[in-house]
Amino acid sequence: MENFDLKKQTPNLIVMALLVTLPLWINYVSYTQLGTQVVVMGLAAMALNFLLGYTGVLSFGHAAYFGLGAYGAAMTIRYIEPSTGLGVIVGTLAGMLAAMLIGPMIVRLRGVYFAMVTIAFGQVFYFIAFRWNTVTGGDDGLTGWKRMPLDFGFAKLDIQRDPTTFYYFVLVIFVIAVAIMGLLLRSPFGRTLIAIRENERRTRFMGINVNLHIWMSWVISCTFMALAGSMSALLNNFVDPRAFFWRQSGVFVIMCVMGGMRSFWGPMMGAAIYVWLQDYLSSATPNWQSFVGLVFVVVVLFFPRGVMGIIRRKATE
Amino acid sequence: MTQLILFNVMNGLIIGAFYALMAIGLSLIMSLSDVINFAHGGFLAVGAYLAYSLAPYIGFWGGLLVAPVLTAILGLIVEKFLISRVYGRDPLYSLLLTFGLAFIFEDGTRYIWGAQSLPYQVPGWLMSPLSSSFFFLTGYRMLMIVLIVAVVAGLFVIMTRTRLGLRIRAGTLDLETVSILGVNVRILRNLNFGIGIYLAGLAGVLAAGQLGLQPTIGDSLIMPSFIAIIIGGLGSLTGTLLGGLLIGVAQGITTVFFPSASEAVMYVMMALVLLVRPQGLLGEEGRF
Numbered sequence: 334m335e336n337f338d339l340k341k342q343t344p345n346l347i348v349m350a351l352l353v354t355l356p357l358w359i360n361y362v363s364y365t366q367l368g369t370q371v372v373v374m375g376l377a378a379m380a381l382n383f384l385l386g387y388t389g390v391l392s393f394g395h396a397a398y399f400g401l402g403a404y405g406a407a408m409t410i411r412y413i414e415p416s417t418g419l420g421v422i423v424g425t426l427a428g429m430l431a432a433m434l435i436g437p438m439i440v441r442l443r444g445v446y447f448a449m450v451t452i453a454f455g456q457v458f459y460f461i462a463f464r465w466n467t468v469t470g471g472d473d474g475l476t477g478w479k480r481m482p483l484d485f486g487f488a489k490l491d492i493q494r495d496p497t498t499f500y501y502f503v504l505v506i507f508v509i510a511v512a513i514m515g516l517l518l519r520s521p522f523g524r525t526l527i528a529i530r531e532n533e534r535r536t537r538f539m540g541i542n543v544n545l546h547i548w549m550s551w552v553i554s555c556t557f558m559a560l561a562g563s564m565s566a567l568l569n570n571f572v573d574p575r576a577f578f579w580r581q582s583g584v585f586v587i588m589c590v591m592g593g594m595r596s597f598w599g600p601m602m603g604a605a606i607y608v609w610l611q612d613y614l615s616s617a618t619p620n621w622q623s624f625v626g627l628v629f630v631v632v633v634l635f636f637p638r639g640v641m642g643i644i645r646r647k648a649t650e
Numbered sequence: 651m652t653q654l655i656l657f658n659v660m661n662g663l664i665i666g667a668f669y670a671l672m673a674i675g676l677s678l679i680m681s682l683s684d685v686i687n688f689a690h691g692g693f694l695a696v697g698a699y700l701a702y703s704l705a706p707y708i709g710f711w712g713g714l715l716v717a718p719v720l721t722a723i724l725g726l727i728v729e730k731f732l733i734s735r736v737y738g739r740d741p742l743y744s745l746l747l748t749f750g751l752a753f754i755f756e757d758g759t760r761y762i763w764g765a766q767s768l769p770y771q772v773p774g775w776l777m778s779p780l781s782s783s784f785f786f787l788t789g790y791r792m793l794m795i796v797l798i799v800a801v802v803a804g805l806f807v808i809m810t811r812t813r814l815g816l817r818i819r820a821g822t823l824d825l826e827t828v829s830i831l832g833v834n835v836r837i838l839r840n841l842n843f844g845i846g847i848y849l850a851g852l853a854g855v856l857a858a859g860q861l862g863l864q865p866t867i868g869d870s871l872i873m874p875s876f877i878a879i880i881i882g883g884l885g886s887l888t889g890t891l892l893g894g895l896l897i898g899v900a901q902g903i904t905t906v907f908f909p910s911a912s913e914a915v916m917y918v919m920m921a922l923v924l925l926v927r928p929q930g931l932l933g934e935e936g937r938f
Contacts, residue, residue: 391742438924445686445741446884450924453876457917464910579873583688583749590746622757629750633743634735 348598352504356497365496366568367612369503371605373564376507378588378600380557383514385586386594387523388550389530391444393582394451397458398428398555400577402562404462404469407572411478417492418483421506421563428559431458432552440544440551452579459577474573492567503564510557515597517553526550583629591632593641602640658902664791664860666898667798670891671853672871673878674805675846677890680879681822682842685733685744690850690875691868692755697721697851698858698867699763702770710773718851725847729840737839760865767864794856801852802891805845809887818842822885877920883933892931 352372359368381395405424410416413423439450462469469475483490483502492499517523528536529543537543566572575581584607592603610628614621636643672690679687687693700720701713708716728751736743776789809815817838821828829835850868857867874897882893897916904915923930 385742391745393745438921438928441928445680445684445745448741448745449686449876450880450920453873453880453917453920456873457914460913460917464913580749580753583746586742587746587749590742620757620761623754623761626750626753626757629746629753630732633747633750634732637739637743 374604375601377561384554394455396581397455398558399562402559403566406563424563429556432555462574593639596641599641662899662902666895670894672875675849689751691872694854694868697854721851722848729843770858883930889932
């Protein structure tokens, strides 16, 4: 660390301190599984924001890759080999591969048209999971499997029964993934993505292959999305087609917006608020869906810059 | 076999006409206001349930006339007070707004009319087959086709022969210039939204007679409508109509030979169109 700037690192340190100590204080406000859920959804939202907030490309179909990660992990553990590690790897690669193949068909499109095509492609996987009963369990979801304890040869980690151990397992994966995304965004590659967001035409004039960069950003974003999806499957020991459903894509987008798309940790904040709110509403009222819809409307009309946007404005005033 | 294929092609045409009715409304709104109306399916459900609730008082025909108009009025209100507030901002916000509305509409219809599916009474004489050799050709199906054709034809007349239609078409090409020429763009977008929602409401009433009523009735129709727009080409109403009918028929034919792929086939068609002709069959190049 040659140029360690404490001021710049403060947000990272605060988030890390909160996440590492989470199992110590979470029981006063909630329960450990919900904390794990926040980390998983936070990873998903941050993965989406790589594309949405930093490249400025409007994807509304990210649930597809989340679902691919989830089904990839679940089906690997159920049918191929009861190994958590292998499940995560297969799930993540499945999402990456799908993104690589679908990417060339969509990188030429922009704006709402891009959003519409990504959402339509997302539905393909929903129908596959829904229709292919014999393998995917159809509408009932895929059961009959469990996340397995990790075996490193020299040591065993029981993530199966102990929720706190599992939380730290997810947190380690989260930190690695987020660190990679953060480093990518600080690299020349990441700066190019931001340039595309700010002014695509000018970036093109500079001789940069914009479509190729959008494709790369898309694949990176979907890969981490799939990783988050596989974590989510492990967390619930269950997957069902709703993970793919287009409504879920909208939920990921609202997490980014609610927290603040222009901020690195914003989507994480949005995910935490959303997960907690949904948990609370769904236990408080059968009409929780209306309230979730209301949250969408209120955020769009009154808090378009999200929580981090408000904090920043307060700080500059 | 011939009869089976004919039956499914016929079925596909009817389903396709539904898709087209939804898709044309979506496409109108999308090309003039740059908004993907995710709540379109919600409006469709509202139209269907309104017709159901009104039927005891004004009958089937009254419901068919009045419910879509009421739905359109609801659309005008929603546009005026909510959607118009995000025009000119990043399209992301309009998408999220209609997304939230879709949640509220679905839950709202479930709250008011209940989650279980309700039967929708269609006059008995409409339900009987017209001839014994073409058992699938009921009066109701004929009515749907005639109505959809009439409404779409009417829409094309409006778009090509009236001042309103001319302004809408000009607005999709260059809204700023239209505004400078003295057209009140706010009202134009409001009316255009209303027309789109009228079509959704009508599709809802017609679908209710065919499929029955449930809060998620719009959900199964909205994704094919997106695909109809993508295949036909955004900005071309003829293209959207063609796209809707094409995927309907393709679905019908696939049902004969490989029923479990009947949903997948439209996605394959979409992928092919995007690879070969990204602007859609009748879309103009360079629009997106």
